[in-house]
Amino acid sequence: MASSSFSPTAPPVFNGEGDHIWVVKMKTYLQAFDLWEVVNSDVEPAPLKANPTMAQISQHANERTKRHKAVSCIQNCVSDVIFTRIMAYETPKQAWDRLNEEFQGTKRTRQQQLLNLRRDFENLKMKEEETVKQYSDRIMTVVNSIRLLGEQFNEVRIVEKVISTLPDRYEAKISSLEDSRDLTNISLMELINALYAQEQRRASRLEEHKKGAFQAKTKTGSNSSTYKDKKTWRDKPKSDAPRRRDHHVGITKSLVIQKLIAGLDHMCSANTAKRWAMLKRFAKAKANQEKPTKRWLIDSGCTNHMTPDTTVFKSIDKSFKTKVKVRNCHFIKAEGKGDVLISTPTGNKLVSNVLLVLEIDRNLLNIAQLLEKGYTVVFKDKECQISDPCGSKLMTVAMTDKSFVVD
Incomplete structure (x- = not known):
């Protein structure tokens, strides 16, 4: 019922x-x-x-x-x-x-929005004054925007992002989690809760330290006011023996503190090494999933044809240096310019004015640059049709994973 x-x-x-x-x-x-x-x-x-x-x-x-x-x-x-x-x-x-x-715009508009959001995600970094929950909220805001546009975004990628962008103060906790858990299988909520617990303990210790220091200062002030202007046996001249004893005690304390600092430095170095080893494993696992490709992505957001691979050039002028504008008004270096042969169903096609940009991770074909050369680019029925300046069909690229990639 x-x-x-x-x-x-x-x-x-x-x-x-x-x-x-x-x-x-x-x-x-x-x-x-x-x-x-x-x-x-x-x-x-x-x-x-x-x-x-x-x-x-x-x-x-x-x-x-x-x-x-x-x-x-x-x-x-x-x-x-x-x-x-x-x-x-x-x-x-x-x-x-x-x-x-x-x-929501056309498919092309949504693809551009997805590209911008992916860049925002890659550029996220935790600020020193942020808590781990505030940082995770910023990450999830971007991730949820990506998911609302229909993009699949798994939790493993989010966990990897959080771990790789945490400040140094979390090194000890990450190393401890790595020893007790498989971080490739930990959920985002488990990770955030573990890091949040560490933040709470640190805040509690700082509060107790401040409270103890305040009480000690108050007690000292009270004693000094009580015995002010009173002459006791402590006011009598003292021999040099207590001073020498205090001097030796001070040296001993200094040596103890130096040993403690050396031990902490050693522990931090060990934690740093562990974290680097963990990040290398993440990178290796990701590299196994995303092997290098010779494919070209048809892109409307980039400003020029670009590739990070020097081996695809038929000819290249490495004396050509310039900068390419990316998101957030940042610039990355282009280390050369040349011609690239791209395989198409109608044969190899020479594409000129391709920039060598080592900081990107894929080959990009700029739609605006193709149009300037007289090519025709049409998006229809989940396909991208490209024709040469003479009107002959050069290639038809089917949409795969919401992208158009030339094999």
């Missing part, structure tokens, strides 16, 4: 802001009423056969009614201003696609 009376709350009325979150909530809402397939496929119900039964007539009427129900749901979950933009559409798919195109 509970399940039959379930009625999900409608998503908030969409006013043009937070479109990615509204789309997820709206999709779940339509699925709860078994209406999402109608929106997604937009297929007309099959016509009734001759001499249908009452059950078939009822089912056919229900299937036809679903389309109107889906349109009603979409119209009632948008503001009046946005309703006027979709009121002319008769099918739910037409209305849904119109909203997606206007507020």
Whole structure:
């Protein structure tokens, strides 16, 4: 009975802001009423056969009614201003696609947004004044934005990012976790909680230290005021023997402190070595998963054809030096410029003015540079078609993992 009376709350009325979150909530809402397939496929119900039964007539009427129900749901979950933009559409798919195109942009726009968010993720670094939870919140804000655009982002990659960008004060804890756990299998929540516990213990020790120092200072001040202007046997002249004894005690304390510092330095060095070894294992595992490739990514965000691989050049001028602007107004060095032969279905094609940029991790073909040379680039039906200046089709590249890669 509970399940039959379930009625999900409608998503908030969409006013043009937070479109990615509204789309997820709206999709779940339509699925709860078994209406999402109608929106997604937009297929007309099959016509009734001759001499249908009452059950078939009822089912056919229900299937036809679903389309109107889906349109009603979409119209009632948008503001009046946005309703006027979709009121002319008769099918739910037409209305849904119109909203997606206007507020989420075309596929090309979403790909550019994904590229920018990936760069933001790679540039994230923990600040000295941040807590580990504040840092993890910043990371998850970027990751969730990437996921809302339809990109798969596994937790192992997030854990690796946190570990590799922590300040030095977490070295001891990371080394301890490495000895007791397999960090390639630890969850993000476990890692954050372990690091947060260490922060709490450190804050507690600092508080106790400050409190003890304050009490000692207060007690000293009280004693000095109590015995002020009183002459006791301590005021009498003292011999040099206690001074010599204090001198020896001071030397002994100094030696003890030096040994403690040397021991801490040794421990920090050992922890640093352990952390480097752990990061090398991460890098090795990642390198095994992402082997070097000779493939070229068709990109609209880069400013020039670029490659980090010197072996792909047919000719190169390494005396050519320049800087390439990337995200956040940063610049990276280009160490040369030359010509590259790219294999296409119609034969090898010479691409000129390709920059050698060692700091990137893949080969990039710039769409704007192709257009300047007279090439035609068309994105259609999950394919990228490139034609040469004469109009002959040069290649057709199918979309793979939401990217267009020339093998």
